[in-house]
Amino acid sequence: AQSVTQPDIHITVSEGASLELRCNYSYGATPYLFWYVQSPGQGLQLLLKYFSGDTLVQGIKGFEAEFKRSQSSFNLRKPSVHWSDAAEYFCAVGVLPGGYNKLIFGAGTRLAVHP
Amino acid sequence: DSGVTQTPKHLITATGQRVTLRCSPRSGDLSVYWYQQSLDQGLQFLIQYYNGEERAKGNILERFSAQQFPDLHSELNLSSLELGDSALYFCASSVGGLDYEQYFGPGTRLTVT
Numbered sequence: 001a002q003s004v005t006q007p008d009i010h011i012t013v014s015e016g017a018s019l020e021l022r023c024n025y026s027y028g029a030t031p032y033l034f035w036y037v038q039s040p041g042q043g044l045q046l047l048l049k050y051f052s053g054d055t056l057v058q059g060i061k062g063f064e065a066e067f068k069r070s071q072s073s074f075n076l077r078k079p080s081v082h083w084s085d086a087a088e089y090f091c092a093v094g095v096l097p098g099g100y101n102k103l104i105f106g107a108g109t110r111l112a113v114h115p
Numbered sequence: 116d117s118g119v120t121q122t123p124k125h126l127i128t129a130t131g132q133r134v135t136l137r138c139s140p141r142s143g144d145l146s147v148y149w150y151q152q153s154l155d156q157g158l159q160f161l162i163q164y165y166n167g168e169e170r171a172k173g174n175i176l177e178r179f180s181a182q183q184f185p186d187l188h189s190e191l192n193l194s195s196l197e198l199g200d201s202a203l204y205f206c207a208s209s210v211g212g213l214d215y216e217q218y219f220g221p222g223t224r225l226t227v228t
Contacts (some may be wrong), residue, residue: 036219042221043117043119043205043219043220043221043222044205044207044219045117045219046216046217046218049216090158102148102160102163102171102173103148103150103160103217104160105157105158105159106157107157108157108158
């Protein structure tokens with residue numbers, strides 16, 4: 001069965017520090033991978049996605065993620081965190097039942113940023 | 116603003132009652148998805164419609180049903196509500212079935228008392 005694991009429930013970093021959020025997936029075929037961010041009281045916003053091609057993908061707000069098939073991972077990175085990045089981050093894999101898509105989400109990682 | 120609208124924003128109701136959540140997709144999007152976000156279950160896919168037809172089903176209870184209308188808006192009906200149904204319900208839309216980028220609405224927070 002398809003699944004997504006985000007090993008870190010909470011992460012705290014200092015403003016200006018680098019960030020890496022981990023995501024591991026389990027899916028038999030080539031995965032379609034996503035990172036979403038959810039600010040308090042808000043809906044989800046797509047940060048970036050990987051469908052195929054270059055394994056390093058760039059997203060909005062200075063985020064990037066690298067797909068590593070050998071490790072079944074799709075970790076999210078940012079070189080310098082801003083206080084406004086404090087939010088919850090969800091990794092998701094897109095699966096194809098009958099040719100149409102649904103998303104399976106990880107449990108999320110809550111990011112706190114210290115000034 | 117994703118372009119996906121959901122109403123109402125908040126809903127408080129009693130156990131045993133029935134409610135309807137409404138979603139309007141982004142202009143041009145044919146697919147609508149419903150998700151439930153709760154503290155114990157996390158974010159779970161419920162159901163997807165494409166151009167009026169049900170296309171995929173996830174962990175949706177039999178007490179819940181959905182439909183997509185000819186104008187492409189969708190409604191999620193929740194009946195015989197239980198305390199455990201309290202959650203944030205998100206709607207998302209995408210251009211078509213083979214396009215994986217989904218845009219999420221702001222959600223409807225349902226509280227069952």
